[in-house]
Amino acid sequence: MADTLLDYETEAAHYDETRGGVPRAEAAAGAVLRLLPPGARTLLDLACGTGLVTERIAGTGLRVLGADAAHAMLRTAAGRLPGRVVRADARRLPFPDASLDAVCAVWLLHLVPYTGEIVAEAARVLRPGGVLAVTVDKDAAHDVGSDIDALLRPHRSAAAAHDLAGRGxxxxxxxxxxxxxxxxxxxxGQGATPRGTARRLRAGHYASWFRGDAVTTDTLxxxxxALPDQDRPRADPEYRLVAxxxxxx
Structure with a gap:
């Protein structure tokens, strides 16, 4: 699923290696599996990206499908899940009503302003007893308790986040x-560094939650x-997944 801040067509080539790779994907897949209803047989992974997480969910014997809006991401995913990925907008899924046992969306809702439409579409394709599992409060999970967090937290706007647990x-x-x-x-592998955080801040990657004008951005x-250990990653984040x-x- 592409957003206006990051071009996932160009990100696909190095997405996995810059996002924690297999260890992160295995952790995410395990979390999704813990929330599935007993007897679930079919699952749709929304915004599946390169299919790294999707592939690991599929390894459990579930019939797993992936959907994404970015061509380049899907080309990689198709190599991992031949015949089981489709290009689709998460707001208009090419599946019948009540046709799936589970839908998951890992690292999606924080990117887009139309989370209500995504939830509505997931509810449509779920069978009775089916489960929607989504990550929440993603940006807030980063840097908790670190020196980076101490600088950024006062400028986070809860009202601007699209994946707040309560709102979801x-x-x-x-x-x-x-x-x-x-x-x-x-x-x-997702612990942030001061240098990398400053670069992402200037590039607008935090626009979904950051409140501040250009002057505030430059100041931050x-x-x-000025923080020490500019390239030392802080602690890995703990992501939340709710069903x-x-x-x-």
């Missing part, structure tokens, strides 16, 4: 989905540049 729960409830559990997993980037189920009549 309200959206799920509006489409008939009920809370069905939560878990967490480690974002291996300067403060990040919502479609009630059985």
């Amino acid at each position: 729960g309200a959206r799920a409830a509006a489409h008939g989905l009920a809370p069905a559990g939560a878990t967490a997993f480690t974002g291996h 980037a300067g403060a990040l540049a 919502h189920a479609k009630p059985v009549p």
Whole structure:
């Protein structure tokens, strides 16, 4: 799923190696599996990207499908999951009503402003008893308790985030989905560095939650540049994954 801040067509070539690779993907897949309903047989991975996480979910015997909007991402995913990926907008899925046991969206909702439409579409394709599992509060998971966090946290705007757990729960409830559990997993290899954070800040990667004008951005980037150990990664983030189920009549 592409967003306006990051070009996933060009990111595909080096996406996995810069996002924690296999350890991070295995942790994410394990978290998704912990939230699936008993007896689940089919799962759709929304914004599957290169299919690294999707492939690991599929290794458990589930019938797993992947969907993404970026051609380059899907080319890589198709090599991992031949015949099981499709190019699709998460708001308009090419699947019938009540046709899937589970839908997951790992690292998607924080990117887009139309999370309600994604939740509505997932609810449509889920069978009764099916589960939607999504990551929440992604940006807030980074750098918690670190010197980077101490600089950025006062400038985070909760109102601007699209994947807030509370807001997501309200959206799920509006489409008939009920809370069905939560878990967490480690974002291996995703500990931020001051230099990298400053670069991402200037590039607009944090626009979904950052409140501040160009002057504030420059000031924060300067403060990040003054931190020690510019290229030492801080602690890996702990991501949260929550599930919502479609009630059985």
